[in-house]
Amino acid sequence: xxxSFTRARLQEMLGNNLLRLITFLxxxxxxxxxxxxxxxxxxxxxxxxxxxxxxxxxxEGGVWPAIVGTFYLTLxxxxxxxxxGVAAAIYIAEYAPDNAWTRLIRITIINLAGIxxxxxxxxxxxxxxxxLNFGTSILAASxxxxxxxxxxxxxxxxxxxxxxxxxxxxxxxxxxxxxWQTIWRIVxxxxxxxxxxxxxxxxxxxxxxxxxxxxxxxTFFLPRLPASLLDSTMALPYHIFVISTSVPGxxxxxxxxxVLVLLVFVLGMNLIATFIRQRARARRMW
Amino acid sequence: MDKIVxxxxxxxxxxxxxxxRDINFSIRANAITVLFGPAGGGKSTLLRAINRxxxxxxxxxxxxxxxxNGVDILDPxxxxxxxxxxxxxxxxxxxxxxxxxxxxxxxxxxxxxERRKSRLDExxxxxLKQAVLWDEVYDRLHDPAIAISGGQQQRLCLARALALxxxxxxxxxxxxxxxxxxTARIEGLMQELKEQYTIVxxxxxxxxxxxxxxFAAFFLQGELVETGEGKTLFINPKDRRTSDYVTGRFx
Numbered sequence: 176x177x178x179s180f181t182r183a184r185l186q187e188m189l190g191n192n193l194l195r196l197i198t199f200l201x202x203x204x205x206x207x208x209x210x211x212x213x214x215x216x217x218x219x220x221x222x223x224x225x226x227x228x229x230x231x232x233x234x235e236g237g238v239w240p241a242i243v244g245t246f247y248l249t250l251x252x253x254x255x256x257x258x259x260g261v262a263a264a265i266y267i268a269e270y271a272p273d274n275a276w277t278r279l280i281r282i283t284i285i286n287l288a289g290i291x292x293x294x295x296x297x298x299x300x301x302x303x304x305x306x307l308n309f310g311t312s313i314l315a316a317s318x319x320x321x322x323x324x325x326x327x328x329x330x331x332x333x334x335x336x337x338x339x340x341x342x343x344x345x346x347x348x349x350x351x352x353x354x355w356q357t358i359w360r361i362v363x364x365x366x367x368x369x370x371x372x373x374x375x376x377x378x379x380x381x382x383x384x385x386x387x388x389x390x391x392x393x394t395f396f397l398p399r400l401p402a403s404l405l406d407s408t409m410a411l412p413y414h415i416f417v418i419s420t421s422v423p424g425x426x427x428x429x430x431x432x433x434v435l436v437l438l439v440f441v442l443g444m445n446l447i448a449t450f451i452r453q454r455a456r457a458r459r460m461w
Numbered sequence: 462m463d464k465i466v467x468x469x470x471x472x473x474x475x476x477x478x479x480x481x482r483d484i485n486f487s488i489r490a491n492a493i494t495v496l497f498g499p500a501g502g503g504k505s506t507l508l509r510a511i512n513r514x515x516x517x518x519x520x521x522x523x524x525x526x527x528x529x530n531g532v533d534i535l536d537p538x539x540x541x542x543x544x545x546x547x548x549x550x551x552x553x554x555x556x557x558x559x560x561x562x563x564x565x566x567x568x569x570x571x572x573x574x575e576r577r578k579s580r581l582d583e584x585x586x587x588x589l590k591q592a593v594l595w596d597e598v599y600d601r602l603h604d605p606a607i608a609i610s611g612g613q614q615q616r617l618c619l620a621r622a623l624a625l626x627x628x629x630x631x632x633x634x635x636x637x638x639x640x641x642x643x644t645a646r647i648e649g650l651m652q653e654l655k656e657q658y659t660i661v662x663x664x665x666x667x668x669x670x671x672x673x674x675x676f677a678a679f680f681l682q683g684e685l686v687e688t689g690e691g692k693t694l695f696i697n698p699k700d701r702r703t704s705d706y707v708t709g710r711f712x
Contacts, residue, residue: 342556349514350569350621351546360568365559460559460605 212435219432228398233414233422238433243400244313244408245382245440248392251317251404252324252381257374259321260328264370267329268336269358281333288326293386295323300390314404316392323387324377331373335366368455375448379441385412395421411437463487464629464659465511470525472510474518481506484525486678486688488629493651493660495674495691497667499712502680504663508631511661512548513541530628546573549622553634553665555614557606562598565606565617569625584624592620593650612643619647629659637665648673667707671695679703 227237263284271277299319309315339362347357363370381387394407395417401408415433418425465488473480481503488494496504509515510527513534526533534544546569558565566585567575575581585602589595594616598609606617615635622630632651636644651660651673664670670677674691679700687700698704706712 340556342552342554343558345514345517346552346556346558346618347568348517349512349545349550350572351542351625352569352572353542356572360572361558460607 209438212431212438215427216431216433216435219428220435224429224432225436229396233396233418234425234429238411238414238436240397240400241409241411241414241433242436242440244393244410245412245437247313247401247408248316248320248388248410249378249382251313252320253374253378255318255321256324256328256377256381260325260374260377261332261370263325264329264332264336265358265363268333269354269362284326284329288330290323291386292323292384293389295319296387296390298322299387304391310405311390311392311394311407312405313392313401313408316388316408316410319387319391320381320384323384324381327377327380328370328373331376332366332370335369335373336362338369339365365459368451371451372448375444375451379444379448382444383412383437383441385416388413411440462490464490464530465661466526466528467507468526468528470510470527471523472506472515472520473522474506475521476519477521480683481510481685482683484685486685488659488661489676490659491655491657492675493655493662493673495670495677496661496663496680497670497674497677498680498686498706501682503683504680505633507680508550508633508661508663510535511629511631512545512550513539514545514550516541546625547627548629548631549625549627550631550633551615551618551622551635553637555611555618555638557609557614557617560606561603562606562609562617563602566621566624569621573625588620588624589617591623591654592616593646594620610643612639612646615639615643615647616650619650623654627658629661630654631661631663633663634665635662636669644669667709667712671707679706681706 224237225242226239228239230236267277267281267284271280296319299315299322303309303315303318304311307315309318343361343365344357347361348354352360388410392407393410393413397407397409411433415430415437418430418433467484467486470484471480471482478501484507496507498504506515509518510523511529511534515523523535525535527535529544529548533539558568560568563585566588567581570581570584575584586595589598594613597613598617601609606614609617615638619630619632619635630651636647639647648669651662654660655675662673664673671691674695676688677691677694678688679686679694679698679702681702687694687698687703689699694703695707698707
């Protein structure tokens with residue numbers, strides 16, 4: 176065995192273990208946070224906590240209106256952003272000619288994803304709350320969250336459609352399909368898992384955001400469920416912010432309990448996305 | 462009878478890679494017309510012009526006429542969907558659509574709005590039998606189309622084109638990805654089908670061209686060098702370039 180060979184083997188071993196260590200270190204904080212929140216928050220989770228209104232200045236009772244609020248906001252975001260986002264993605268991926276204008280649109284959409292969420296919040300305040308006069312409401316907040324979510328949905332949906340082989344389109348057209356028939360019967364069904372994954376990841380981000388809804392739809396304390404789209408609402412992320420910073424004598428248990436509820440809400444969506452992806456991969460016919 | 466006539470047909474792509482210059486010839490009905498020549502000569506381009514699949518590509522310029530049953534299909538008013546139903550195409554690699562064997566064949570009919578199960582069943586069986594595939598897949602109709610072998614997939618693609626009962630079938634190197642047994646099956650099949658259809662075949666080598674051709678056309682770098690009856694053209698070519706290619710001096 177010569178020396179350079181031994182050296183290469185040593186490098187290989189070192190490299191392998193070093194990379195493994197680094198990977199472990201990057202995962203560690205995430206796992207630590209989740210474990211910590213579960214340990215600290217789990218004792219707070221009772222049926223009452225999940226289903227009751229907050230009482231005694233939020234120091235007792237439950238987080239039911241915040242759960243419902245976050246659910247409504249997420250649903251509202253889906254209603255606006257999914258059809259718009261998927262339609263835009265279809266246009267960009269399937270119809271738009273490949274020219275400077277289309278490239279500009281695509282770059283703009285990618286850059287929209289990088290805008291700080293508080294900027295979306297202020298934009299929503301200006302456009303929906305004040306100019307369109309929706310007031311601080313579920314409607315205004317959902318629309319604001321939708322605008323924030325759109326770039327994520329558009330780019331993942333576009334990517335999913337582009338990954339459908341071009342040959343399917345050519346064959347479909349050659350068999351007398353129109354462009355729309357090809358999209359509807361071949362491209363969309365094949366791209367659907369990818370699109371759904373993008374939709375869920377986008378909505379997941381919307382569900383956890385505080386800044387965009389801060390000025391547009393959430394309220395500090397509302398001990399009843401919202402009655403209409405034009406009502407303001409409580410929501411989990413903002414509720415966490417409030418009980419962590421603005422309520423003196425707040426029991427730590429309730430703070431962690433609320434964080435745990437939001438975490439489960441978001442991770443649950445993530446799990447659904449993973450499930451859909453796995454299932455689609457197993458059933459794929461190409 | 463002349464099924465398809467090219468009249469001073471020119472086409473040029475934006476990237477200028479493949480183009481065709483001043484093509485004049487006709488394709489007879491109920492015969493196999495072979496378009497052959499080295500790669501990049503414009504054979505596929507010509508096929509894709511006939512059913513207007515070139516509409517999907519970056520075509521810089523077309524001129525001249527292509528008459529199908531006496532009507533110019535390059536006319537902007539042409540109903541391209543209707544045209545593609547009459548002129549089917551099979552590509553060099555089998556491309557089963559991501560569905561079952563059955564759905565692959567029923568797909569073009571469903572596009573036309575046919576929903577009656579009995580009609581679809583009938584058409585699928587007829588097309589699969591015509592492509593000599595029925596006996597091999599009748600008990601696997603509802604399996605994914607990618608589960609059958611490559612040779613079977615290519616006959617499935619043929620059955621899919623036949624399901625529309627077209628007038629013309631174009632085959633673009635249909636056996637280039639197949640083993641000799643599957644190749645022989647497809648070749649034999651087309652010899653039978655020419656009784657009913659007009660067949661345009663781009664072979665992937667000269668031997669296949671010579672075997673299959675009732676009529677042949679030799680393409681070289683965008684130019685139609687020579688046309689003629691198959692036997693004559695391969696045994697006694699008029700143009701030096703044709704004889705050089707046929708005898709294997711280049712290509």
